[in-house]
Amino acid sequence: MMSTGTLRLRRALAAPALVVTTLLSSTIALANNPEPWQLNLTAGVTQTSQEVHQLHMIMLWICVVIGVLVFGFMFVAMFRFRKSKGAVPASWSHSTKLEAAWTIIPVLILIGSAWPATLVLLRMADTSESEMTIKITGYQWKWRYEYVDYFGKDPGINFVSSLESTSDRTRQLGSGLDPAAVKVGDYPTYLLDVDKPLVLPTGVKVRFVITADDVIHAWWVPSLGWKQDAIPGIINSQWTKIDEPGVYRGQCAELCGKDHGFMPIVVNVVSKPEFEQWMTEQAPAPAVPATADVIAPTTGPQG
């Protein structure tokens, strides 16, 4: 019942923002992965990320409208009331009505924007009824993915994902290698590609339990609509449900030491049958992944 209410309210509140979003989308493609000259947040590939994007656009346009009004008045004042034009200063310095108005109106605007934000947050916080659980552990400077539950079964898949070797060679100080040359297909993947991506099925509610082994990291794929800190000794949970197959890229978002900039995240989303096929190829947790494109040594943390 909350979700229908959410939806109706969101539509009502987001209507003006949506018009503009559409306008923006037509001129600037809202890419799922970073694009050159990208100006705005991605709308992403989950309901959550789209709702977050809408909230972002609502807030942005509220700020733009207030900004235009306030700065507009200011510029009018600066042009009309200048001494060089012979302006004579008034001496008034108080107006209870005005001051009450610009205290109360912002409060109303804030309530209006807190409401949809609350609804989105409530939905995001609900990790119940997940069909699959993945444990993510942050290390200096790589991620471990453990598939601990898939529709009640333990798939026993467990691997480490770290920066792929071409990026790693290119990013060394004075390597002389061209970052633009690191590509997968047409997409430049410098520092945004890993040796072994996280593979997820479409249409399945996936719960992530996120922690870290050494220092604090943060797991962030913008297309999924959130980031979550990975903290040693603490298990955080988040969830996603992705409907579009594709490759979604992200990075560690919490400073975690010298190679913080070099521990990307890649999520490869495939259809459910493909995913189950992939799982059977992985099991039972071979030491060396059979289908990895690049065989990279998965040594322990180098910290």
Next chain:
Amino acid sequence: MAHAAVHDDHHDADDHKPQGFMARWVFTTNHKDIGTLYLVFALLMFFVGGAMAMIIRAELFQPGMQLVEPQFFNQMTTMHALIMIFGAVMPAFVGLGNWMIPLQVGAPDMALPRMNNWSFWILPFAFLILLSTMFMPGAGPQGGWTLYPPLSMQGGDSVAFVIFAIHMMGISSIMGAINIIATILNMRAPGLDLLKMPIFVWSWLITAFLLIAVMPVLAGAVTMLLTDKYFGTSFFNVAGGGDPVMFQHIFWFFGHPEVYIMILPAFGIVSEIIPTFARKPLFGYQAMIYAIASIAFLSFIVWAHHMFTVGMPLGGELYFMYATMLIAVPTGVKVFNWVTTMWEGSMTFETPMLFALAFVILFTIGGFSGLMLAIVPADFQYHDTYFVVAHFHYVLVTGAVFAIMAAAYYWLPKWCGNMYSERWGKIHFWMSVISVNVLFFPQHFLGLAGMPRRIPDYNVAFADFNMISSIGGFWFGLSQLLFVGVVWHAVYKSKNRATAQVWEGARGLEWTVPSPAPHHTFTTPPVIDDSKLAHGDPTH
């Protein structure tokens, strides 16, 4: 007498200035000299921290690692923040307070002049220690200015030096704050009621209480880091039953009031300058004071909005979102009141006014992104990206630093007795205001496109805006050399003597003393004439 004090080396017997460098500057108890020391120190640190920013922007000029190792890059981001916050912005405000508060309340000096000397002279040593850590084995701090454990504990023994330096800065700030409160509450000229005080004095009074409240909290947090590292405690060490998130709560309980410590005096400065150059009284004087007080109060109850992604309970996230959004209300009141002060005024646009107007617009832009960051689900995307970097540089550079620049131009003629070059002041302003936007505005785009902060290298998709931002950065950095030139010229070369009044629309006690302000002022309390005060009428 006015022209005898133009040069520091003209020691006029009537001025009772101590003779000799040591006596004049090292042993000084004079609020004006200590104010000058603070301001010169802040400017020096501004260039040290700025040089580090130049290294950061040079490495980020294009993708790939060209100049420095990642460890050094992390050292630069950490030190840049610590130096700019504790070495540049805060001492600059304390310097302005030292110079102007006694002049604005009609007091002969600060209430505790010897402690005033000590507060300042701790600082050079604190920063020598902090800077020296860069040359220690294992290098200086690399875990970000927020010093989050466990990462901050991975440093070498420089951690102990950094913590000691922070303790010294804290002691300096607390003593400075006690001095300011004691001065304002005890040393106002007879008849200068609290609600007749200039708004800059009000803003500093409230800021000083914030400082006293939160600097000990920072001291506690870093002391716990120290004992965790060296004495086997486990405050933040999971293996011993501690909690790394607890550090973040304690840190931000200091940290959020801290960001207001860096902006409330700026509000005060802008509230002085806009009425002067609009030649019209500040609109809603009392509302401005209540707004500052409300912001100060709210600053204590919103800290965890810096930590929305640590995995707080839902109720906590909602509470901190709502409380944070509330800050927009008193901040909005301030902005609306500044704009209304201009309305039906008679404006001129000297350099201080230009900086103050740019402050109003650009600080408000930083406020807008702050409001967006308050929205928890959206913050899950913005958090720890360049969007946040853009946000806090808008409030701290075009906010705090622009207000300090405005104040420096506004009161410089009172300090040195000469007018600065208006032409070069304006050139400095326009170079700064354009370049700072080239520098920071594209960082909003980078953050929204997905670039995390504190990374030394990035995907080629982020290359274009990073290059633009770096160009803006070098341009902004170089433009600040103009400021040094303008100040040097005004102090040593300018032939254009300032009157006591300096600005046609200026009101308040500081404009009743000659320019330059003699070494000792208000040795007998001034007679307060309400009609000559900036805020003689307490009903407004």
